[in-house]
Amino acid sequence: MENQITYPIKAVSNLTGLSIHVIRAWEKRYNVVVPDRTDTNRRVYSIEDVEKLKLLSEASESGYSIGTIAHYNIDELKRIIGKSNVPQKSEKPASTENYLIENKDYLENCIDSIKMLNPRKLEKELYKALIDLPQPRFIEEIIAPLLEKIGDMWKDGDIRILNEHISTAIIRKILTSLIDNNSVSTNAPSILIATPKGQLHELGALIVGVIASSDGWNVTYMGPDLPGEEIAAAIEKLHPKVVALSIIYPSDDYILDKEMLKLKRLLNNGSKIIAGGRSVMTYKSTLDSMNAKIINSIDDFRLELEKSRN
Amino acid sequence: MENQITYPIKAVSNLTGLSIHVIRAWEKRYNVVVPDRTDTNRRVYSIEDVEKLKLLSEASESGYSIGTIAHYNIDELKRIIGKSNVPQKSEKPASTENYLIENKDYLENCIDSIKMLNPRKLEKELYKALIDLPQPRFIEEIIAPLLEKIGDMWKDGDIRILNEHISTAIIRKILTSLIDNNSVSTNAPSILIATPKGQLHELGALIVGVIASSDGWNVTYMGPDLPGEEIAAAIEKLHPKVVALSIIYPSDDYILDKEMLKLKRLLNNGSKIIAGGRSVMTYKSTLDSMNAKIINSIDDFRLELEKSRN
DNA sequence: TTTTACTTGACAAAGATTAGACAATCATAT
DNA sequence: ATATGATTGTCTAATCTTTGTCAAGTAAAA
Known part of the structure; x- marks a missing residue:
């Protein structure tokens, strides 16, 4: 039989976003999940436990009180989350203006990284942008202007060939990975x-x-x-x-x-x-x-x- | 049977980032790996040992306590770190002999793909090899011989520049992605x-x-x-x-x-x-x-x- | 010689466990 | 409204476990 992966409480906390205290409180008060224990009494969670806790966490965050949903099974939890009429998190900027402001930050940070010969920071910055923006925008609003800027800086003597080489290597890495x-x-x-x-x-x-x-x-x-x-x-x-x-x-x-x-x-x-x-x-x-x-x-x-x- | 590369404990410490003390402690307490010994009782680690220790180190750093992950195998470790896109691979050969047989297959498939101008298949084949083999073996047993073979084929006129270009683009993509x-x-x-x-x-x-x-x-x-x-x-x-x-x-x-x-x-x-x-x-x-x-x-x-x- | 490893045993810091307390929030009856 | 009581997230204190680190003594390499 299989060697099932199990999770200690800290991992569960990381995976669900719930604090360790809350996880224990929910167990004590509602038996929301009842993990196995090690010989030394440490809690040992199964993947199903984690799944359920994650759903509970989400439901709880979107307005349901834990007491009322504690005994739902996984399917029911999925249903109320999917159907939830409670307005989901409203943290999307979605307005073009915000995009542009953020893009400017990304661009400036990228250019800084290039000037300072910090390829790691450049890569991180580009990945952040890639996550935040849809791919076409990433190309048109980050990559294209960045390349133009690099060209300009090179012409103006603001950077050397080596800056260009190092940043090209990073940009190439990211673009290549995007060709699926x-x-x-x-x-x-x-x-x-x-x-x-x-x-x-x-x-x-x-x-x-x-x-x-x-x-x-x-x-x-x-x-x-x-x-x-x-x-x-x-x-x-x-x-x-x-x-x-x-x-x-x-x-x-x-x-x-x-x-x-x-x-x-x-x-x-x-x-x-x-x-x-x-x-x-x-x-x-x-x-x-x-x-x-x-x-x-x-x-x-x-x-x-x-x-x-x- | 052949010249397996081995590592003394200090090298393992450098490669994994774990202190020598920790490596020994993990072995004593959990048999996390059990290295061979020299005649004079020095530990001698295999590349697979290093691979496992590296993964354990990473998992441990990201919050998993060593006690709970010590007995996981390489696949499970990759999974909990999120470094494996394979959800659940059933069986692994894991013996050196099988490795070699498979490597030959990988190589032949790669060469076929190059001859037939099929970059997609080449990439897939290389990724499969990469998942199956520890990274150093991937480099030494797949990439290096593949490059040599490409060179030979080019000299012999078995392939054209375009085959070389296309496959180089793929290999470069993979290698670049491996520089973390x-x-x-x-x-x-x-x-x-x-x-x-x-x-x-x-x-x-x-x-x-x-x-x-x-x-x-x-x-x-x-x-x-x-x-x-x-x-x-x-x-x-x-x-x-x-x-x-x-x-x-x-x-x-x-x-x-x-x-x-x-x-x-x-x-x-x-x-x-x-x-x-x-x-x-x-x-x-x-x-x-x-x-x-x-x-x-x-x-x-x-x-x-x-x-x-x- | 000097450096590197091995084993054993010990220790302290960090992490988990329980029971219980507390304040803020919410529902409901007055 | 207002008071009452239940709900719920957060904290402490005391106790145990886990885990990284170290020291001492010995053995092998460099």
């Missing part, structure tokens, strides 16, 4: 994301991946600096519905243009090409000639994805 | 990990980061392709106890050598430098002149970390 490869239905439309050769900075491409993933697409992310013929081969093999190209830096020597032409020659189509990034316009003619759709904003991209879906 | 920036005690020794300019491939550096992180170091990961003066500046600002440099590709034109010399000039010391990677030996003289320690294997690295901890 597992919970995608097998018949989801698929998108291939690549940054052509010479393009080392991949955060833009990752953002695109996160958005597509959260919109239910099947994302194959290929990383930075990929030769045109490799992109073509990937399209050939995977037949994605959409191919997204991220182009941030204009390249003086037309390497990229050559790469794009190579890519164009190798395409025998079926996939829609979407290109975006700060420097797409540099390559407009080439992109046009390969029927690529050029996008200029995150919203643009969402729209284009939606169109291409079915 | 949050649950590090503030007085943990700190390590800075960098790959000098011209070195684009960062998986080796990430592996180093994962190992250091799981050994309780405070990891600052700086990503690939960093100029020497930036590494120097980072050392200056962060005063890490150890700096790890990952050097994989020999560079024909001595860019790297120049970078290293720059780095050397800028160092005013206090940090120990550890360098590793396929091509470290190319730069041996330069590295020697800056008192860098050259390592040739993961075990070497672990050893060196252990020595530098104090």
Whole structure:
């Protein structure tokens, strides 16, 4: 038989939010749960006990007095909590203003962490923001402005390459973790994301991946600096519905243009090409000639994805 | 049967954060683990012992009293800490032989996924392996051989750049997620990990980061392709106890050598430098002149970390 | 030699247990 | 309203258990 997990009173207190005193009082007065005891008389709670106490705690918090609900079983407790007409906690700000104020804090804290070379704090701050905000807002109101700010600071000499590197590593970690490869239905439309050769900075491409993933697409992310013929081969093999190209830096020597032409020659189509990034316009003619759709904003991209879906 | 890695009690103390006294007390009172002994009665811990002690340490820190969790197995411990997404795994092989058989399966499945350009399957397979194996085994028995195999296949023309890119993205995602920036005690020794300019491939550096992180170091990961003066500046600002440099590709034109010399000039010391990677030996003289320690294997690295901890 | 480990036994701080007390809150009868 | 009594969360005090830490003496490594 199984080796059941049991919980000492302190753990129960942690799990339920009830104080140790209250847990004992409820037991003494109502036998709300009757835990086993160790040889030395310590209480030993089962997972069911914890479950019941958690429900009781919730019900009690939303207005029911413990005396009246003490003898309910787990199902009844679930019912009264689910049906509870008592107004649930009203601690959601929900107003855009509040969001913005908070976002400003998050952003400032992130920037501070970057300046002070504190990747741990940066990561914590970003995670907090991620929990507080819905994913699209997180991307548009935290990540995007943060990247812009990093770019500015770098240009202005406020930070060094090393600040940029360290923070990029953290941001990349978080974005990568947001591209969900597992919970995608097998018949989801698929998108291939690549940054052509010479393009080392991949955060833009990752953002695109996160958005597509959260919109239910099947994302194959290929990383930075990929030769045109490799992109073509990937399209050939995977037949994605959409191919997204991220182009941030204009390249003086037309390497990229050559790469794009190579890519164009190798395409025998079926996939829609979407290109975006700060420097797409540099390559407009080439992109046009390969029927690529050029996008200029995150919203643009969402729209284009939606169109291409079915 | 083969060369099992073992740990003396002091190493276990460092790896788990538990004092030597506590480790012995837990063994005496609860038989929490029962290490082998040398002929002269010294304790000799296995990697699984360390894994269990680490989990116990974490659980204990988060409020569970040792007496109640002492007899839990690794899965149950993972569950109560919330580090396992598997609700209830039925049976575990747990014998070394089975481990090896399974590892072969994992590896083959991973290689298949890479050949077939199926990043989702690759990721799933790696996660399965990660749940089954203690982290050090995962690194040494899955990740390291997988990277080697990818290198071989690439040389032999069995796969293309795009296979390599796609699988690298997945492996990087997993390794990055294993570098834990949050649950590090503030007085943990700190390590800075960098790959000098011209070195684009960062998986080796990430592996180093994962190992250091799981050994309780405070990891600052700086990503690939960093100029020497930036590494120097980072050392200056962060005063890490150890700096790890990952050097994989020999560079024909001595860019790297120049970078290293720059780095050397800028160092005013206090940090120990550890360098590793396929091509470290190319730069041996330069590295020697800056008192860098050259390592040739993961075990070497672990050893060196252990020595530098104090 | 000096450092590191091992065992045993001991100790004090932290944590749990019980019984009981107390004040704030709530329902109800006056 | 107001008083009365029950309800309920919080606290103490006294007692026991659990648990981290340490010291002394011995043995092995470095």
